[in-house]
Amino acid sequence: MDMSVFDLFKIGIGPSSSHTVGPMVAARRFLVENGPLEDVVSVTAELYGSLALTGIGHGTDKAVLLGLMGETPQGVDPDAVDDMLAAADVDGELRLLGEKAVAFTRKQHLIFHMSENLPEHPNGMRFTLQRADGSTVSKVFYSVGGGFIRAEGEAAGEDGKRAVRLPYPFNTMAELLGHGVSSGKTIPQMLRENELTRISEAELNAGMDRIWHVMRDCIQHGLETKGQLPGGLNVKRRAADLWRQAQAGDSANQLPHDALNGVSLYAMAVNEENAAGGRVVTAPTNGAAGIIPAVLKYYAEDCKPVDPVAGVRAFLLAAAAIGMLCKRNASISGAEVGCQGEVGVACAMAAAGLVAALGGSNAQVENAAEIGIEHHLGMTCDPIGGLVQIPCIERNGMGAVKAITAASLALQGDGTHFVTLDNVIETMRQTGADMQAKYKETSLGGLAIHVVTVNHAAC
Ligand code: SF4
Numbered sequence: 001m002d003m004s005v006f007d008l009f010k011i012g013i014g015p016s017s018s019h020t021v022g023p024m025v026a027a028r029r030f031l032v033e034n035g036p037l038e039d040v041v042s043v044t045a046e047l048y049g050s051l052a053l054t055g056i057g058h059g060t061d062k063a064v065l066l067g068l069m070g071e072t073p074q075g076v077d078p079d080a081v082d083d084m085l086a087a088a089d090v091d092g093e094l095r096l097l098g099e100k101a102v103a104f105t106r107k108q109h110l111i112f113h114m115s116e117n118l119p120e121h122p123n124g125m126r127f128t129l130q131r132a133d134g135s136t137v138s139k140v141f142y143s144v145g146g147g148f149i150r151a152e153g154e155a156a157g158e159d160g161k162r163a164v165r166l167p168y169p170f171n172t173m174a175e176l177l178g179h180g181v182s183s184g185k186t187i188p189q190m191l192r193e194n195e196l197t198r199i200s201e202a203e204l205n206a207g208m209d210r211i212w213h214v215m216r217d218c219i220q221h222g223l224e225t226k227g228q229l230p231g232g233l234n235v236k237r238r239a240a241d242l243w244r245q246a247q248a249g250d251s252a253n254q255l256p257h258d259a260l261n262g263v264s265l266y267a268m269a270v271n272e273e274n275a276a277g278g279r280v281v282t283a284p285t286n287g288a289a290g291i292i293p294a295v296l297k298y299y300a301e302d303c304k305p306v307d308p309v310a311g312v313r314a315f316l317l318a319a320a321a322i323g324m325l326c327k328r329n330a331s332i333s334g335a336e337v338g339c340q341g342e343v344g345v346a347c348a349m350a351a352a353g354l355v356a357a358l359g360g361s362n363a364q365v366e367n368a369a370e371i372g373i374e375h376h377l378g379m380t381c382d383p384i385g386g387l388v389q390i391p392c393i394e395r396n397g398m399g400a401v402k403a404i405t406a407a408s409l410a411l412q413g414d415g416t417h418f419v420t421l422d423n424v425i426e427t428m429r430q431t432g433a434d435m436q437a438k439y440k441e442t443s444l445g446g447l448a449i450h451v452v453t454v455n456h457a458a459c
Pocket of ligand 1: 342381388
């Protein structure tokens with residue numbers, strides 16, 4: 001499959017890869033593909049399905065405007081976003097790709113189709129531009145999870161990229177394990193050789209080191225930042241206070257299992273940053289962005305590796321292999337298969353990465369990933385208020401702890417086990433297909449409506 005470690009781990013902005021990163025990329029791509037823009041007189045963006053239903057809570061409205069302005073998830077300054085959007089709203093105009101100003105009001109030019117879906121995916125959007133001569137151009141895009149986008153009719157997984165011939169092609173874990181047997185190489189070694197068909201070794205290492213650097217910064221920023229998260233739920237950030245208490249030794253529960261307290265706080269710190277619209281790395285999505293950084297930090301600091309740089313790179317490569325398989329053979333989109341495809345997949349990736357970094361065999365890597373997904377099967381996506389906050393933030397803390405447990409179980413075995421990773425990925429796909437739409441990032445079911453009901457009853 002033609003996917004890269006840098007497709008799974010993308011530096012971007014919170015709070016959502018499918019609802020923020022993807023729409024920003026799509027909005028920008030639409031204009032880039034339809035330039036020059038001198039004679040454009042108007043642009044309209046229409047959001048469908050899950051993008052419409054949870055778009056405000058997930059920042060889709062802001063992301064679309066930023067993308068039309070020419071911003072990218074990687075390049076935009078999270079601290080400047082509010083001012084940029086406020087200026088556009090006050091002026092009643094957008095500067096398309098930073099070049100051409102057109103009149104734009106959210107009410108008139110950003111349309112939410114709450115009860116309509118486009119045919120290929122629940123996260124659909126249509127962009128239309130009109131030129132001075134009255135002609136129009138329209139294009140549909142889908143945000144298919146993890147910040148990946150696809151234009152209407154574009155083959156799944158292509159994302160407009162050039163296909164390359166890989167030394168270790170794989171579409172299933174069975175194939176990758178088979179390559180391992182015939183080559184004698186580890187999963188990270190094979191993934192590395194695949195990556196080297198696209199970029200140099202120096203670029204690959206620098207890119208992975210940068211990913212880890214941004215993840216570490218994100219944890220640190222989250223552990224230092226207090227206050228309330230945006231969006232109206234008045235959710236208080238907890239990671240900083242809990243971390244300070246843990247460091248001071250005055251945590252409320254000084255128990256042996258507190259050894260994992262730090263791991264869950266690292267994950268929550270990242271997801272609080274994500275919920276606040278901060279700089280995060282998709283891993284493989286924004287909603288599940290805390291699990292892999294938390295387990296990586298646990299590896300780098302608590303497991304006392306001899307060569308942490310090499311270990312972190314091996315971790316990311318093995319984790320990417322699992323993410324690629326899940327994306328190809330099921331989905332990493334909460335709107336398509338529920339949270340099992342986000343937190344469940346991130347847990348599996350982290351478990352596999354930890355086993356690889358600790359020197360486990362390919363079979364143990366596969367076993368850890370399988371355990372990671374198996375115990376998230378059926379998990380729905382029902383964020384309260386359409387915000388990536390409850391249950392998402394704590395759920396990342398739980399996912400990180402489960403990933404370490406999964407890795408530990410796998411490392412204690414010899415890799416033989418009953419359910420294969422390929423089996424469990426297919427199970428996740430079918431479970432997602434059977435899941436009612438109200439549990440798939442629409443905020444029309446589950447916790448989302450229960451809490452609204454309770455609050456209304458209290459009034
Ligand atoms: S419940 Fe899971 S899938 Fe849904 S928004 Fe939260 S983290 Fe993402």
